[in-house]
Amino acid sequence: MKKNLLSALATSAALCALVPAAFAQSEPGLTDKTIKIGMFSPMSGASMNYGFDVINAARMYYDKVNKEGGVNGRKIELVVEDDRCNANDLLAAVKKLTEQDQVFLLNGGSCSAAVVGAREYVERAKIPLVMLNASGDGALYPPSKYIYGAFSISQHAVGGSMVQFASEQLKAKKIGYINHDDAYGGWNLESAQAQAKALGGVDLQVQSVNPNITDVTAPMLKIKAANPDVLLLTTYARPVSLIVKRAFELGFNKPIVLAVNSTADLKQLVENVGNKDAFKNVYIQEVLADLPGGPKLKWVYDMYKAAYPDLASKPGYPQTYMPYGIPSAMAVVNALKAAGPNPTREKVLAALSTMKFDSGVMAGPIEFGPDDRAAQEAAIYIKFDGSNMALVPGSYKSVWKYKP
Numbered sequence: 001m002k003k004n005l006l007s008a009l010a011t012s013a014a015l016c017a018l019v020p021a022a023f024a025q026s027e028p029g030l031t032d033k034t035i036k037i038g039m040f041s042p043m044s045g046a047s048m049n050y051g052f053d054v055i056n057a058a059r060m061y062y063d064k065v066n067k068e069g070g071v072n073g074r075k076i077e078l079v080v081e082d083d084r085c086n087a088n089d090l091l092a093a094v095k096k097l098t099e100q101d102q103v104f105l106l107n108g109g110s111c112s113a114a115v116v117g118a119r120e121y122v123e124r125a126k127i128p129l130v131m132l133n134a135s136g137d138g139a140l141y142p143p144s145k146y147i148y149g150a151f152s153i154s155q156h157a158v159g160g161s162m163v164q165f166a167s168e169q170l171k172a173k174k175i176g177y178i179n180h181d182d183a184y185g186g187w188n189l190e191s192a193q194a195q196a197k198a199l200g201g202v203d204l205q206v207q208s209v210n211p212n213i214t215d216v217t218a219p220m221l222k223i224k225a226a227n228p229d230v231l232l233l234t235t236y237a238r239p240v241s242l243i244v245k246r247a248f249e250l251g252f253n254k255p256i257v258l259a260v261n262s263t264a265d266l267k268q269l270v271e272n273v274g275n276k277d278a279f280k281n282v283y284i285q286e287v288l289a290d291l292p293g294g295p296k297l298k299w300v301y302d303m304y305k306a307a308y309p310d311l312a313s314k315p316g317y318p319q320t321y322m323p324y325g326i327p328s329a330m331a332v333v334n335a336l337k338a339a340g341p342n343p344t345r346e347k348v349l350a351a352l353s354t355m356k357f358d359s360g361v362m363a364g365p366i367e368f369g370p371d372d373r374a375a376q377e378a379a380i381y382i383k384f385d386g387s388n389m390a391l392v393p394g395s396y397k398s399v400w401k402y403k404p
Contacts, residue, residue, distance in 0.1 A: 027344055029104030035074045035336065035343070037062070038097030040081040040090060040108035041132055047085035049264055051110030053318050054133045055080065057300070057325030058107065060307040062333075071336045072343070079103060085111040087118075094118045098125050105348060107332050109134040110321075112155065112184070122146050128348050130332050133324035137187050140373040141402050147373060148352050151327040151366065153287040154374030155184055158259050159192030159234055160398025161379040162285060166230045167199050169381065169392060170255055174203045176228035178219060178243060180235055181208040188234045188259070191400040198399050209239060216242045224252050234259040241272035248278035260285045260379065264320050276386035283392070285379045287363050288323055291391050297323060300361060327359040327366050327375065363395045371402050 029036035039058065041051030062076045070076060079101045081093035090109065097103045098121075105128040109115035115131060116138035122129045123146050131139075131149030137156055139147050153161070159179070166172040177192060179185035185208055196202040205226040207219040220243060223231060231247070231254060233240050240262040247256060263269065263284045270276060290296035300323045305312040312318065331352065336343055338351035356367040364378025378397040383390040 028102040038103035040093040041110040042085035043082035053322035054325035058329040061329040090114040112136040150374035156191040157377035157398035159188035160195035163195040164396040172229035176231040279386035
């Protein structure tokens, strides 16, 4: 009897010892020593500046976490795919990472339109997706249990923050506003209108243009005739260069504020406009906590130089959006830590849904809520004269909130 009892206790102890390993196999991408994360962004092609160095930043943060011991004893293992900023390629990458590579969760997406197209699959697969730096409000709203994003800034928040800045800092009452006649344009305009209503006494003069517009004379003449105190531009880079150039030619000398999505390559923007004098009264929206390379962000650029010395020595590197990759990786790590030593996808999703922290990278806090899937809704503003940048004090947050 005693022998049988000892044998039973030994068997029980052996089974207990195997529980962590057995548990690890119950969720895809987990072992007792590793957590497999699937990453994707444009790593090549014409749009690689939106994601190449962004994913590099996330990777260097994950490397830092691994060097410090990982998360609850597990090291992070990355599987990376190139989505080329294309909806079909992105969906193929998401499917491969989920079905073939069996990752625990996804951390990717730098191009909003492309990432929106993956929403249906992600929800069907019930896999957490933490966007890299895409805004992708079409994937975030109505709120999805599985998708979190806008670590750069919510597309809805872009216009609201700009209206707040124009009113508070530039004392504008009548605001000219040029947006795109697409979903992105509608989202940022909705936020701008909400901000104007909250402020009271602010009149928006709106002109919506096609993203592929080649002659901006008509909308610019209408804006000039309205005689606004300031002009806000939320279009992409090419229309912005056309509008700034035409505004200067028409003698429009009021302040012009450019949204963050149009300023990835300021040198190229100035070259496209062709005259630095056109930037005498220009401000640019920035979603980082400081000027690129400023004292608040020095640690990010120092980490990049240490992680990628050869790349950092090349002209044009790090790319403009590089720091954007860190907050999403932070959110993933924080959620994994909160999920504890026996993480599940459900525990990670629960942690994300109530998460709030200061990344030290972005203009505002990273914050989610029951109906809020957009991490970042604030921006800073910079006076830009075509060569030099000067930080305007303060940050400006959008008041727009999703209403079920």
